[in-house]
Amino acid sequence: MSERVVLAYSGGLDTTVAVRWLKQTQDLDVIALLVDVGQGGDTEVLRKRAMDSGALDAQVIDAREEFANEYVTRALAANALYQDRYPLVSALSRPLICKHMADVAHRYHARYLAHGCTGKGNDQVRFEVSLAALSPDLEVLAPCRGWGMTREEAMGYATQHNLPISMTPESPYSIDENMWGRAIECGVLEDPFVEPPDEIWERTVEPSQAPTGAAYLEIEFERGLPVALDGVALDFSALVAEVERVAGSYGYGRIDMIEDRVVGIKSREVYEAPGALALIAAHSELEHLTLEKAVLRTKRELERTYANLAYEGLWFSPLREALDAFIQTTEQYVTGVVRLKLEAGSLRVVGRKSAASLYEMSLATYDRDDAFDHKAAEGFVKLWGLPLKTWARARRSDAASRPGEGSWEGVEG
Ligand code: ARG
Numbered sequence: 001m002s003e004r005v006v007l008a009y010s011g012g013l014d015t016t017v018a019v020r021w022l023k024q025t026q027d028l029d030v031i032a033l034l035v036d037v038g039q040g041g042d043t044e045v046l047r048k049r050a051m052d053s054g055a056l057d058a059q060v061i062d063a064r065e066e067f068a069n070e071y072v073t074r075a076l077a078a079n080a081l082y083q084d085r086y087p088l089v090s091a092l093s094r095p096l097i098c099k100h101m102a103d104v105a106h107r108y109h110a111r112y113l114a115h116g117c118t119g120k121g122n123d124q125v126r127f128e129v130s131l132a133a134l135s136p137d138l139e140v141l142a143p144c145r146g147w148g149m150t151r152e153e154a155m156g157y158a159t160q161h162n163l164p165i166s167m168t169p170e171s172p173y174s175i176d177e178n179m180w181g182r183a184i185e186c187g188v189l190e191d192p193f194v195e196p197p198d199e200i201w202e203r204t205v206e207p208s209q210a211p212t213g214a215a216y217l218e219i220e221f222e223r224g225l226p227v228a229l230d231g232v233a234l235d236f237s238a239l240v241a242e243v244e245r246v247a248g249s250y251g252y253g254r255i256d257m258i259e260d261r262v263v264g265i266k267s268r269e270v271y272e273a274p275g276a277l278a279l280i281a282a283h284s285e286l287e288h289l290t291l292e293k294a295v296l297r298t299k300r301e302l303e304r305t306y307a308n309l310a311y312e313g314l315w316f317s318p319l320r321e322a323l324d325a326f327i328q329t330t331e332q333y334v335t336g337v338v339r340l341k342l343e344a345g346s347l348r349v350v351g352r353k354s355a356a357s358l359y360e361m362s363l364a365t366y367d368r369d370d371a372f373d374h375k376a377a378e379g380f381v382k383l384w385g386l387p388l389k390t391w392a393r394a395r396r397s398d399a400a401s402r403p404g405e406g407s408w409e410g411v412e413g
Contacts, residue, residue: 002029005112005141006105008097008127009034009058011046015116016165017154018143019053022114024161026141029056031108035100036060037067037093038178052164057108061100064179068237071096072180076276077224077327079284080307085257086269087276088310089181094123095315098130105138114141125262126313133316173200179240181253181273192268196256203244204272207251207345214343215250216350217243219282221338224331226279244275251345253277262312278347282338285349290333290356299330 005022009015009032022028032050036043043060050058071092080088101113113131117124124142131140149157158165172187184200198206219239220228226239234242247253253274258266287296306323314320336354340347362371 002027003112004029004031004056004105004108004110005114006031006033006101006108006110007055007114008101008116009046009050009055010039010116011041011049012116013151013154013158013165014118014144016049016053016163017149017157018114018116019050019055020161020163021143021147021157022141023054026143028112030054030114031056031104031110032058033101033104034058034060035097036062036064037096038064039093040177049164053161059104061104063096063100065237067093067096068179068240072240073225073236074324074327075180075310076226076279076283077331078306078323079280079287079303080310081280081303082307082311083257083259085255086259086271086311087181087273087280088307089178089271089273089276090176090183091122091126091311091313092180093178094126094313095130098127098134098316102131102134102138105135110138112139112141114143116144117142119145120261120263120265122262122311122313126315129313130316179237180276181271184270184272185267189268189270192258196254196270200270201254201272204248204253204274205251210249210251210344212344214341215246217246217278217340217342219243219279219338219340220336221283221286222335224283224327224334226283240275240279243278244273247274247278247342247347248272250342250347252342252347254345278340281347281349282340283334285352286334286336286338286354287330289352289359290336290354291330292358295330299327302326 005026005028007015007018007022007030009019011034015032019030019032022030030050032047032053032055034043034046034050043062047058047060075088075092082088082091104110105113113135115124115127117127119142124145128140128142131138157163173189174185176183182203184196188194189196189200218230219226220231225236226243227233229239229242244253253272253276255269255271255273255277257269257271259269261267287299291299302323306320306327309315309317309320309323333356335356336352338349339351341350360371362369
């Protein structure tokens with residue numbers, strides 16, 4: 001009997017070729033697994049495609065709610081933006097796919113796991129590192145990285161083996177999407193000086209084509225998670241979709257960036273993520289109102305770490321668990337309402353309120369009801385500045401006793 005391999009199946013050319021190739025060249029029985037994280041496509045058609053390509057079995061798992069509730073909510077609580085801009089759309093879904101691969105491998109007594117990533121991307125790292133953490137005893141295969149076929153050769157292989165995949169020239173772009181946004185790569189976008197063409201956008205309008213005037217969104221959060229939009233309670237996925245729809249219709253949410261991949265390459269990446277960016281803006285603003293100063297400062301530092309580890313494939317790490325525990329503590333207080341204003345491609349926070357607010361009018365006001373202790377400020381400022389004053393005095397006497405020093409010239413000479 002042949003050994004079994006669980007292949008993360010997308011239904012595209014590479015993974016379809018991989019189904020047959022793993023059987024033909026490695027003598028492995030392939031269990032094709034399509035995990036639906038909201039990437040679109042007719043899953044039943046794709047399942048059948050895997051079977052018709054020679055899979056022993058093909059499974060579809062609808063993981064959209066799990067993705068929303070276990071991954072996206074955490075990323076939002078962490079305000080996670082890789083290199084301060086990318087909300088980790090694809091990076092978040094890979095660990096979830098791996099979790100299901102490991103489960104299915106266990107059920108089918110498979111010895112191998114496989115993915116269809118090439119050697120230049122981040123996803124190979126995310127798959128292999130996540131699978132190593134979840135199933136350290138199974139071996140991971142990366143057929144498309146090793147077989148050395150060009151796209152044309154892969155198409156030739158598909159034709160030769162009668163694989164059920166359409167050979168019409170497809171879009172020049174490589175697209176990955178889910179509820180948190182859409183990533184677009186390749187084609188003319190590979191020239192970082194070329195403006196992204198209109199045809200690539202689906203979730204955002206051109207800002208100059210946005211409706212005239214402004215729209216407001218009031219987002220209510222409870223313990224760090226959005227629970228209502230304009231006073232209407234919505235579940236998380238529905239709320240993200242609706243915020244995305246409105247923000248996108250105002251031309252907000254496009255990202256065009258040079259990104260540092262894990263494998264050391266700089267690449268040009270284009271995204272549209274109006275819902276993610278609007279919600280992160282609102283959520284982080286509410287934290288400014290409700291989190292104590294030192295907690296807020298520390299959280300902002302840790303958010304970077306969080307985004308980096310998710311991007312770099314370290315989701316199933318003790319560090320991520322520890323950071324989630326920290327964030328769970330901070331989020332207890334992040335309850336309230338944030339008002340967003342959308343206008344021709346821009347989004348601004350224009351209001352925030354909370355029962356847990358740390359904003360005290362009597363401390364902040366400049367009018368008669370001012371309760372701030374002005375006398376205490378005098379002593380405080382003196383002591384706060386004392387180290388610098390001491391340093392400045394010492395330098396002055398130093399410079400006086402050693403001519404030539406105390407200037408830049410002196411320091412260098
Ligand atoms: N650069 C992004 C990431 O590594 C997006 C990758 C998207 N994949 C794609 N086939 N377009 O997370």
